[in-house]
Amino acid sequence: MEKLLELYREWHGSEPAKTEQLPGAGSNRAYYRLTDEEGKSVIGCVGTSRDENHAFVYLANHFTKRKLPVPQVLAVSSDELRYLQTDLGSVSLFDAIRGGREAGGRYTVKEQELLKRTIRELPNMQFRGARELDFTNCYPQPEFDTEGVLFDLNYFKYCFLKATEVDFHELKLEADFRLLAKDLTAENSDSFLYRDFQARNVMIDDEGNPYFIDFQGGRRGPYYYDLASFLWQASAKYPDKLRSDLVDEYYNAALQFSEMPKRDVFDRRLRLFVFFRTLQVLGAYGFRGYFERKQHFIESIPPAIQNLRELLSLDQEKELLPYPYLTDVLRRLCELPKYQQIEVVSQTRADGYKITDNNPYKAHPKDGPATFSKYDGKGPLVVKVFSFSFLKGIPEDESGNGGGYVFDCRSTHNPGRYEPYKQLTGLDEPVIRFLEDDGEILTFLDSVYKLADAHVARYIQRGFTSLMFCFGCTGGQHRSVYSAQHLAEHIHEKFGVEVRICHREQNIKQVLPKV
Template identity: 50%
Template sequence: MIEENAKMAGDNMLGRLYENVTGTVPESMVLLPGAGSGRRYYRLRGSETMIGVVGTDAAENKAFIRLSRHFRDKGLPVPEVKGVSDDGMNYIQDDLGSTSLFAFIASGRTQGVWSDDVRAVLKRTIRVLPAIQWRGAEGLDFDAVCFPVGAMDRRALMWDLNYFKYCFLKPSGLEHSEPLLERDFMELCDRVLEHDTPTFMYRDFQSRNVMLGADGSPWFIDFQGGRRGPYHYDVVSFLWQAQARYPDELREELIDEYIKAAQPYVSINGDVFRKELKLFVLLRTLQVLGAYGLRGLVQRKAHFLQSIPAAMDNLRRLLDDAPEGMDYLMETLRRLTRLPRWNADKGAGTDMTVRVNSFGYRKSGIPEDTTPNGGGFVFDCRALSNPGRYPQYLALTGRDQAVIDFLESDGEVGRYLDHAYALVDMAVERYIERGFSQLMVSFGCTGGQHRSVYAAEHMARHINDKYGVRVVLCHREQGISTIYNARR
């Protein structure tokens, strides 16, 4: 109850801030899809449209607000903060629209189609990065403004590396030597810090944190974790974002664009720079896996669990051309990529098809299995909290973000799916070994609209991501089918 009252107080404060800025009350305030943090974002509409933020940490909010104002003074494209509550927990800012760069590049991420328009926007985006790094650092008191630390020093690097060790490596169940791993972590820190520069390091410079204006111009958000640090790091954060899946030739083009855009600030030798980037690809990949481990393996958030296979693919490619030295760390990472649970290529090239269904028990009952061998799984989702009991969700399905947020809010659905994954994974692995061609997995709830749809969507992606086999997803009550092709 205390937590709910705090949420209501924050929501009411946004309305008051909006009224203070515009002189009118907002006509509507809509909660936007959540991200990795606990912050809540709202779109407030009325005489103006603004974004309201209810934070979880006043110091983190303060860092964003001060950085935003500093960057705007430097002419950088970031949102303007319009109003802040007295306690610093709530603020309102410019509405930059609903199109993120991540959404804009969907055809490339999902289909491998990187059109000229998409390439042009990516180049336009990375050309702004040097200005953020160098101009953004001018006159900035890093220690006074940045959160939680002013610079990427040894202590901050070890936080990230231990984040990987405790939230990803250990939960993966891989045996390792603590002293040898610590030794190589220290070597990695030393080598990264050799490239330290007095520039602003955005730290999470990636396509989800870039919003596109109507003319395709990029605007930048979520830089509150920034600090002083090497400019290499942001290049890697952007170009090696796991779920962006940039092809190597496009990544090379974008590195060239960055080098040209950085010329007013620094002279970069392309060959040397590319060699140096390998260290930062390793560092960033470990940091990302640590974050995915915390949010996915520990907190059971499905979005982060689904992101792990792409990050592991990045790690495999890195290990094919790894930085020199740190032999124990590299061997540990190679063993990690060979674990069955992270072996994204397992099953690729087989002729197996997994059919995943959602259905309503009140409709036509359990789907009939028409495959030759029969069998499979039927999971009952009716023990999960039911969005269908609330009017605002009646016209939505488990594919809609509002329903996804509802189901994920208490962590219950993550634990449910974790058990389902374990059972289905065992069957898929045995079926592949034995040459079986068909498996059916069905999820049912009362109406086949919310809980079963959510679970079926996540199971289909999980199987395709982890095993590379063909998956046919069918939402029977909606008449929707999707095919996830086998990865050859």
């Protein structure tokens, strides 16, 4: 510590007014925030490996020249065991998206935007960062290679697989390991592989911009690895839709820096690295959890197994993993009772509410099973569509369900203000021509159709029996009649359900029968 303070004095010209040690990050490197009397701070690092520190300093200087979002190195000791860097603050991406993670993967729009900003910046780091980079400065090795892959796969075998109850043939497993290693290293890559790209290693500034730290383990390698490492981190619990969106964001951003493979090829290669990364992570969890007995890593094993289970399920559909013995061993691993998920079946709770597994909504694990509604499964659906005059009140709902939609057509151009149409209704051709030529009613109904389509589809799915749409205007004669008639015909044509039309003020009723 004294030598770090000496380096600070040489750089700043005075003692720091305040020194604060920062929480450890799982390595032997120690970090300190050093603050002067004006409140300006820098980060000091004390490492135990000169080669590791040298790699960071070299990469940071190189990336800074490339104007990439990384901390700037301010001073380095002669033995390279200590250095000072700019302070990027105290908020990591990991902290910024904590709410979504703790909510079981329910990320807010703001949290999703932080993730998208980060993933869009990654190819900038990988491709522009690799230009003119001397990879011989990387630590502990200059590139991603077969030897490194086999080391990680055997780490999984010895630190995780052997700690379970799964029997396997060492030589057959080793043969598939070598095939997998060959496939992972089959493509030449000139990109920078971050290696430890995770939310803890991304700092967020006051404007929500991401900055990258702790890249000293980086090397030349395939860009798929970092994307797989970040998006398939088990503890992050990214929902499939968000993960898919983030892959799209990455791919589109990468096209600005490099000629990318076709999307289907890209997706297939990415899945291969997700598979490898999952085994790699399980090896680390096995060592930290089963051998060192650290509870956090033990708790991280089930979600990692679930990631593996999903990959193996996808493999059965699309044959993505041509390693038959390895996948057989892994399937037997996922079938172990201690890794089985508890399936929810229909039952009755103590409070009398029935629980259903026939739920059209995508359930979230955090919420548990849905209760059964007394309205579910009655069917078939009957849709009622009314036109009316607001001067005479909204039509009464006789179903007992409390009504449905009431739309106000009075914002659209009214043909009733013009003499040729005063005695006509929205069913008459001249009025129809007026409204459709004007166009406002068509724009209005576009939005109505979107709401109605989603609502009718869900009511059919759940077996509900009644849905009501009402359109009101000044007199219940032109705009409301046109809108009600066209929505009724739209629903009947699209869904084939029974639709009952009532133009109340015109005393006109019509039934479109179930198809």
